[in-house]
Amino acid sequence: MxxxxxxxxxxxxxxxxxxELPVHGDPRGWFKENWQREKMVAAGLPxxxxxxxxxxxxxxxxxxxxxxxxxxxxxxxxxxxxxxxxxxxxxxxxxxxxxxxxxxxxxxxxxxxxxxxxxxxxxxxxxxxxxxxxxxxxxxxxxxxxxxxxxxxxxxxxxxxxxxxxxxxxxxxxxxxxxxVTPMESAPVIILGAAGQLGRALVAHCEREAVPYRAYTRGEWDLAAPDTWPVEDIQGARGVINAAAYTHVDAAETPEGRAAAWAANATGVAALARLCAADGVPLAHVSTDYVFDGTLPVGLEYHAEAPLSPVGVYGQSKAAGELAVRTLPRHWIVRTSWVIGEGPNFVATMKRLAEQGVNPSVVDDQHGRLTFTPDLARVLIDLVIRDKPSGTYHVTSSGPSATWFDIAQWVFEGTGHDPARVTSVTTEDYLRDKPGQAARPTNSKLDLTRLNDAGLAVGDMRQQLTDWLSV
The missing domain is CATH 2.60.120.10 (Jelly Rolls)
Structure with missing residues (x-):
């Protein structure tokens, strides 16, 4: 045969x-690989x-x-x-x-x-x-x-x-x-952390693109309290997007903050991964550049498989959450940095200071790229509904990196103010009179190769910022 x-x-x-399946036969009968995950996924099956x-x-x-x-x-x-x-x-x-x-x-x-x-x-x-x-x-x-x-x-x-x-x-x-016949509705995407900057962008994207979803705020689905979750809601879902986290980087260094960070970012994520595994639901989990120590030379970028090396409690708890998510056969870990969305953020603060006549001092020795929540939301939804290959993806704007000082000047210029009003300062000098601050990565640049190869590329950071400020 x-x-x-x-x-x-x-x-x-x-x-x-x-x-069409290869069937191997001889006088004794035949043999086939009826389901071979690696080969069939490579051939185009989800x-x-x-x-x-x-x-x-x-x-x-x-x-x-x-x-x-x-x-x-x-x-x-x-x-x-x-x-x-x-x-x-x-x-x-x-x-x-x-x-x-x-x-x-x-x-x-x-x-x-x-x-x-x-x-x-x-x-x-x-x-x-x-x-x-x-x-x-x-x-x-x-x-x-x-x-x-x-x-x-x-x-x-x-x-x-x-x-x-x-x-x-x-x-x-x-x-x-x-x-x-009543048509069957598409399976919904579950969104956790719906009240946050990213969560709101995820909901907006789903509504704009007619993607069925169910969204949960912290009050409805608290990562730190698995016993309170409406676990039955996850059954039959198209996927879960976890945009919830404890993100108070400095407060995480306190005894109370340390416990809260680990409860939400590690223990809670591990429970979520177990729940998804039990119900056969894929999980897209948002992580951070803080899982790296940021000491990579500024001319280089952290690739997706670089060893984890967190310094502070926040990064350590997020790294632990990543390890739990990796146990799922179908998962996407999405690391991002310098997130800008609707609500309090660095760009909004610089715009407000420019309008109020304040001349800020901004650090000039931390390097990275901004990520705008509409872009991040679009990538997360696409990973789930297009069933992209499991793994770790880095998602930021593209183009040359910049420092926070550069970005502050761009915001002043983009809003019609003199960028020279922004003064540069080193991180060491900026934090000198601010005790209790967590260490910040010097290099937050994330390699975007896997994102681009998946056809999910994000636009240039400088242009993205210009567009953001013009709205």
Whole structure:
């Protein structure tokens, strides 16, 4: 038996993928790698994290099952025999009602995304139909299904064996026709830390791009108090974006702040990772340049796999949270720096001082790039809904780095004030009369190669700042 090459092709239904599988045979029989995560993800399948394998044995030709749209993804293949498969998009949107069909033997497989109705008809006796799913089946989950009648005249599936001559269950005969089907809504993205600068930008992005979401403030989902979480809300989610954290860098150096930082940034994140793992939900976790000590020569940048080397409590707790997130098969750690959004931040402060006639002294020996929350929100949402490869990504504006002194001058200039009013000062001199301050990284420059390779590049920092100030 000649073995085909692994090949993935798209269909008229977004996300529904057909696969050709290499099947190796000899006089004894045949062998195939039915699911091989590394190869199939590289070929274009999403890394969907299956948790359950089901097998359906069908003794007679003409056995017909479906059309069922379930609240999870499916990977379908045949171990013996042959089927005619039919899939109908039952998700809300422009492709509602779209159909795709194919004959499936042991040399083919199909990836069926959540909300696409799945059905098949056996074309050989003793057909063994097998499928992987990325949620555990339960009786309660059936209330979340969407169904379509196998004989629906609008979709008009071209069954090889007429349905009146097929074997159907009474339940499948009673499913509604397309005009009476309530479309399945897309799985929501869970946003934690919704009241913060980044959280507000995430919500705004979801609303602008019509991405279903559920957002939680600290009062509704406190990372430091896992016993209070509404854990049932995470089931069936498209992904979790953790934009919540303890971020008081200086206060974290106090006894009370140290405990609070570790509770939210480490212990709480570890509990969140366990919850996501148990429910098969991917996690996008926001981290920071403070996981590095910042001593890298200024001409260099920290790459995504650089060893962690935090100095202060804040960075140490965030590094610990990263290690917990890495245990998840499907995760994205997103490190960022110098975040600017709606609310109190460095750019807003410099703009206010310029308008008030204050001439500030700003440090000139810390180097990095700004990150604007709309850009960071867009990347986080894209990582989740486009199911980008798991791993660590650095997200900042692009272009040459700058110091806080440079940026302060740009803000003064960009708001019509004399940039010479800003005076430079070293970090040591700036902190001389300010006891209890945490150490700041001298170099916060993050390498953006992985971000750019993923097609998620962010614009030039100077231009981004100009645009921000013009709004």
């Amino acid at each position: 000649a073995a085909a090459q692994l090949n993935v092709t798209t269909t008229d239904i977004p996300g529904l993928l057909l696969l 890394d969907f994290g299956p948790v359950q394998n089901n097998i359906s044995f069908n003794a007679a030709v003409g056995t017909t099952r479906g059309i069922h749209a379930e609240p999870w993804d499916k990977y379908i293949s045949v171990a013996n025999g042959r089927i005619f498969g039919a899939w109908v998009d039952l998700r809300s949107g422009e492709h509602f009602g779209a159909m795709a069909t194919a004959e499936i033997t042991p040399g083919q497989a199909v990836f069926v995304p959540r909300g696409v109705g799945n059905s098949f008809q056996t074309l050989k006796a003793d057909t063994v139909y097998t499928y992987l799913v990325n949620e555990h089946w339960s009786a309660d989950a059936q209330s979340l299904y969407t169904f379509l009648n196998l004989a629906d005249p609008t979709v008009a599936v071209p069954w090889p064996i007429p349905l009146e001559k097929s074997i159907l269950s009474d339940k499948d005969r009673q499913h509604p026709f397309l005009d009476d």
